[in-house]
Every structure is written in structure tokens, then in C-alpha cells.
Amino acid sequence: MLVKKLITLAGALGILACGACFLPALLDRQPPPPLIPAMQSIKTIAVVATNSSSTHYIDTDRLETAIAKEINRRHGDTKIRAQVGAATGPADATLSVNIREESATAIPGKSLGTMLWNFEPRVSATLTRADGQILWEEKEQVEKITQSIKATDDETEAWRQFSKSEWALFLILGQDHLDQIFYGRR
Numbered sequence: 001m002l003v004k005k006l007i008t009l010a011g012a013l014g015i016l017a018c019g020a021c022f023l024p025a026l027l028d029r030q031p032p033p034p035l036i037p038a039m040q041s042i043k044t045i046a047v048v049a050t051n052s053s054s055t056h057y058i059d060t061d062r063l064e065t066a067i068a069k070e071i072n073r074r075h076g077d078t079k080i081r082a083q084v085g086a087a088t089g090p091a092d093a094t095l096s097v098n099i100r101e102e103s104a105t106a107i108p109g110k111s112l113g114t115m116l117w118n119f120e121p122r123v124s125a126t127l128t129r130a131d132g133q134i135l136w137e138e139k140e141q142v143e144k145i146t147q148s149i150k151a152t153d154d155e156t157e158a159w160r161q162f163s164k165s166e167w168a169l170f171l172i173l174g175q176d177h178l179d180q181i182f183y184g185r186r
Helices: 002-018 060-073 155-164 166-173 175-183
Strands: 044-051 081-084 093-106 114-129 134-142 145-150
Touching: 044 060, 060 081, 060 093, 060 166, 093 155, 093 166, 114 155, 114 166, 134 175, 145 155, 145 166, 155 166, 166 175
Parallel strands: 044 081, 044 093
Antiparallel strands: 093 114, 114 134, 114 145
């Protein structure tokens, strides 16, 4: 009997030690809104990126991959898959993203070998159905992305570090733009 009490006490202490009693309740995941009618027939999107800026800091292959991965991450909700580039096969629509301008400014101050930079790519993007109908368009959108990178005062090096981060590259198009494309909301 004493052994059972000790085992029960040890179990209770283990639960308390792990914090299981103090974890927040699991949140119910809300289903996404329905796709807008224009997107309901789309099953595949080819992501094509170009860089017409004078600086060409952003690697378009990496940008295409980052955007396609985010679209594919949402596949469970949207039933839409993305592929990188137009040459990978036929697609129901093409998302064309063009980097028009790239500017970055350092934010004064350094901390533990890092510093903050504001990256501001100017982007135009269009989603076009295979029959040529434009489903969504954004012209000359400036995305302001603040990122901590290894300390440097060189803008070229700052962009090189920025371009290594897949999540930062995805932010060039942005979560809000995908919500607009799929659900029609801003």
C-alpha cells in the first residue's frame, strides 16, 4: 500500500514538475473561410519571379521556392498546390512576382554582433489563370521588412544575408497577399 502511495505521489510531482497542469488549454482550430469563386477551379499555381531592379540583390529562384512552399503549406486548407517556375509543367494559374526596386537602411545600434535593417522591396505581382484572365493584381507594393542580421554596414552584404532566410523572402509577397488571393480579404 505504501508503494502505491509513493508511486501516486511521484506521478503527481512529475506532472507538476513538467508543468502539465499549468499549460494553456488547446485552442480549437477555426476552419479557413471558403476560397473566393475565382480560385475554386484552381488546383495548381506556377510561381514565377523576376527581378527588374537595378541592383538584383534578391535571388529569384529562392524567392519562387519560398512562395511556393508557403502556398503548399496551406494545401490542407486550400487544396491548391504550387510549383516553382513555369517550365515545371502545366498549371491552372501563374503567380508572377516582379521585384521592381530594392532598398535597405540600417537602423542605428548594434547588439551582440547583430543589427537591425529595414528591407523595402517594391513588388508588383499578378495571378493569371491559364486562359489569360487576371484573378488578382498588386502594383508597386512596398513591403517593409525589419530583420536582425549579422552586423554589417554594407547594403550588399545585408541583402545577401536577408536572401538566405526563406521566411524573410516569403514576406516579400506576404501573408496578407495570399489571404487576398485565396479568400479575397485584406
